[in-house]
Amino acid sequence: MKVEPLAVEHELVERVLRIKQTLRGFVVDETPVCATTDPEAWHPEHPSGLSTPPYKAEKQAMALCQDCPLIDFCLIQELREVTAVEHVHGVRGGVRQAERQALYLTVVKEGLL
Template identity: 40%
Template sequence: MTLTRNAKQVVAAAGPAGVPACQGVDPELFFPEASELRNGLSAAELAALAVCAGCPVVAWCLSRDLAECTVASRVRGVRGGLRQAERRALHVELFGRRPKNGATA
């Protein structure tokens, strides 16, 4: 059985108790083509979100993702039970936007 990258990190880290639901799942599932919410969620996004919905470490996964990602534009895929667009919006809400063109805040 092959662990996804996130599942390997969860198992290796002194993190939450529980086995990640993504353990043994093809990592590509969590990087679907991003959809516009007004068009509804894609089948691929729904499949990834379904895995996260049953995960006992989903909150830890989301907080780890937000801590590791330094800029919102680098947020990709489904992680921590949220779509890419939702995590980007949350990242901006929590950390703000990076100043444009190297300008200081």
């Protein structure tokens, strides 16, 4: 399935721009939720697509992310580190794989990071 970039006005793109402004000089001094959870929880075997709602395993991982003090840092860090859309897997920063893949394409296309 081909992934297309999101519109620049999409809420995830706006979230990235907000986070980018607030994380300048951010120091990680807290433990992320994922460090205390089974790593398999973040990588559902069958991820959903953009045209379908998140599957149960994705919803569970996304819910765990909501309590994490590093949720925003996690999302931005992945977008900065990943080198290709094919390397975006699982749930990270409270966002499922399909949405982050589309977000990554937008960030690259628009030069947002």
